[in-house]
Amino acid sequence: SPPPAVAEDKILISVEVCLKPSSTARTEDVKLAVERMLENRNLSYVDGPIDIPQDDTFLKDNVQRICICDTEERVTNHGILLFWQVKPLVHVFQLSEEGPCEDLDGDSQLSSFSEWMLPAKDFDGMWESLVYESGLKQRLLKYAASALLFTEKGVDPLLVSWNRIILLHGPPGTGKTSLCKALAQKLSIRFSSRYPHSQLVEVNAHSLFSKWFSESGKLVAKLFQKIQEMVEEDNTLVFVLIDEVESLAAARKAALSGSEPSDSIRVVNALLTQMDKLKSSPNVIILTTSNITAAIDIAFVDRADIKAYVGPPTLQARYEILRSCLQELLRTGILSTSQDDDNELILPNYASLKDKLTSATSQGSEYHLKIWNHLIEAAEACEGLSGRSLRKLPFLAHANGECDDLTKFLQTMINTINRERSEIPD
Ligand code: ADP
Numbered sequence: 215s216p217p218p219a220v221a222e223d224k225i226l227i228s229v230e231v232c233l234k235p236s237s238t239a240r241t242e243d244v245k246l247a248v249e250r251m252l253e254n255r256n257l258s259y260v261d262g263p264i265d266i267p268q269d270d271t272f273l274k275d276n277v278q279r280i281c282i283c284d285t286e287e288r289v290t291n292h293g294i295l296l297f298w299q300v301k302p303l304v305h306v307f308q309l310s311e312e313g314p315c316e317d318l319d320g321d322s323q324l325s326s327f328s329e330w331m332l333p334a335k336d337f338d339g340m341w342e343s344l345v346y347e348s349g350l351k352q353r354l355l356k357y358a359a360s361a362l363l364f365t366e367k368g369v370d371p372l373l374v375s376w377n378r379i380i381l382l383h384g385p386p387g388t389g390k391t392s393l394c395k396a397l398a399q400k401l402s403i404r405f406s407s408r409y410p411h412s413q414l415v416e417v418n419a420h421s422l423f424s425k426w427f428s429e430s431g432k433l434v435a436k437l438f439q440k441i442q443e444m445v446e447e448d449n450t451l452v453f454v455l456i457d458e459v460e461s462l463a464a465a466r467k468a469a470l471s472g473s474e475p476s477d478s479i480r481v482v483n484a485l486l487t488q489m490d491k492l493k494s495s496p497n498v499i500i501l502t503t504s505n506i507t508a509a510i511d512i513a514f515v516d517r518a519d520i521k522a523y524v525g526p527p528t529l530q531a532r533y534e535i536l537r538s539c540l541q542e543l544l545r546t547g548i549l550s551t552s553q554d555d556d557n558e559l560i561l562p563n564y565a566s567l568k569d570k571l572t573s574a575t576s577q578g579s580e581y582h583l584k585i586w587n588h589l590i591e592a593a594e595a596c597e598g599l600s601g602r603s604l605r606k607l608p609f610l611a612h613a614n615g616e617c618d619d620l621t622k623f624l625q626t627m628i629n630t631i632n633r634e635r636s637e638i639p640d
Contacts (some may be wrong), residue, residue: 224301227259228283229279232338233308237276241306241406247273248280248304252297259295260523261285284352294401307403309335312415324544326422326433332402332412336382341396341486343538344389345531345601350522354380354397355519356405358499362451364406365496375468377493378521382458383504384524387600391457393524394501401499409451413444417454423481430481438488445495446612452498459515462486493517527601530564533593535601539608540589544620548612552619553581559620562586588624595631596631607631 231248233239251270264280266273285295310331330336344351361378369376380397382390397416405534414624417437422430492498503516507523515521523531527535541561543549551559562570570586596604611617611627 219482223299225295225299227295227300227302228286228404228513229302229304230281230283231304231306232278232281232572233276233306234278235308237308237546239272239276244306245304246542248277248306252302252304256297258283259297259300268553279357279617284355291539305403305406307333307406309333309338311335327415327417327437329416330414332414333399334414337395337399340392341400342397344393345527345534345538346389346524347585348530350395350524354393354520354522355400358397359404361499361519362401362408366408377517378498379493379500379515379518379520381501381502381515381518381521382524383507385507385526385600387602388524388526390503390524391455391600394453394455394503398455398499400450401453405451408542410448410582411447411450412453413450414453414455415441415444417456418458419456420458422485423461423465431484434481434485434488438485438492438518441492441498445492447497448497452495453501454492454498455501455503457503458505459502460504470478517553526598527604529593529597531600531601532604533564533567533590533594535604536589536596536607537563539605540620540623541614543608543623549617549620549623551581551585552621553579561589571629584621585624588621588628592624592628592631597630599631599634607634 215623221339229248231244233241233244237244245542247465248630249268251267251273255264259282261282261284264282266277268274277483310333312331312334313336314328314330316328341351358378358380365378366495380394382393384390395416398412398414402409405412415437422433441452442449461486462482470479487505489500492500504515504598540549544551544559545560567586571583571590584596596607599607607627607630611630612625614626614630615627
């Protein structure tokens with residue numbers, strides 16, 4: 215039997231527990247029940263869902279799923295985390311089923327922002343679906359967690375300075391907006407004991423400024439009044455997502471060059487002032503995205519503590535994105551394999567693919583080998599495509615025909631990739 219670990223050696227691992235929509239159980243009770251269950255489980259810890267024991271009727275009745283998270287980075291000995299090395303941190307949450315509440319501007323019926331209660335059903339699974347080179351997601355999560363902790367502990371900002379602004383920049387379609395939403399969702403779950411309520415307000419800077427500037431002024435005022443009201447509730451964590459912040463800089467530049475009414479500069483400045491004011495509230499995290507990779511000249515962006523470049527997916531990320539797409543098509547029965555006993559084919563992840571390709575003899579049939587080779591060929595072929603284009607590929611390939619069997623489908627997909635690539639303007 216393993217040596218008992220001393221408490222301080224233990225590795226903290228998050229365990230997320232999603233309640234059924236119908237559950238009315240107290241989160242504290244569920245948390246205790248899950249902790250008890252984990253104590254009796256005595257298994258290793260890897261990322262992914264775990265089963266609830268059949269005889270645990272309380273958990274069976276109330277819990278939709280239990281997931282272990284973030285183990286991948288912590289793994290020390292031979293890739294396995296054993297139960298006695300781990301101290302689970304259990305987070306219990308219930309998804310809000312309300313969709314976005316859009317704020318329509320009276321006369322024009324144009325929405326200038328949308329608002330979600332978090333954690334929202336709309337964003338469930340988004341974090342897991344985003345694939346980046348190792349560390350990006352964890353880095354963002356840790357950064358935000360530290361920022362919230364500093365605030366929580368009342369660290370004096372005059373002595374140690376930090377802020378709660380994150381800027382993700384990079385080419386369009388690389389998942390920046392989705393990553394911001396997914397991060398907000400994660401944080402709302404991880405910080406639910408400190409902040410029982412979380413809200414996300416999404417502002418599209420471009421649409422805010424593509425209107426008459428006189429109206430923009432009103433919109434900005436209304437928007438921030440609303441945000442201010444949320445922030446005043448000190449048990450609410452507020453995320454403000456500002457997409458395409460470069461349009462603020464563009465609006466200001468246009469105003470300076472005289473091609474826009476000088477009103478616009480006042481609006482941009484008003485927005486920046488409001489943002490600055492908001493920054494001093496402890497329960498706000500500002501998330502911004504920009505499709506411009508060069509420096510953006512905006513005061514508050516300069517002060518963003520984390521500026522992360524989000525680039526086109528690497529080979530490994532492309533492989534994982536395509537794999538998750540194909541696995542979904544297999545799950546839904548849109549694709550099948552020509553081998554009858556093979557209905558539940560699990561496509562290997564990138565790391566185990568390498569093993570499978572090198573030790574083919576022990577790893578099953580020639581048919582499988584063909585699938586793995588096609589898959590990696592497809593991932594190689596789509597170099598330079600964005601994550602957004604990748605997630606559309608299987609659909610386009612399906613529409614292009616020949617798709618009853620997985621191997622044929624992969625062939626069609628490779629042809630589709632080559633066609634897509636030739637249609638991308640340089
Ligand atoms: P951006 O804000 O960078 O333009 P979006 O967040 O709108 O990108 O991304 C569009 C969609 O593309 C996402 O919802 C996601 O499905 C897909 N996508 C983009 N990048 C990735 C990635 N790295 N991994 C997985 N999916 C991705």
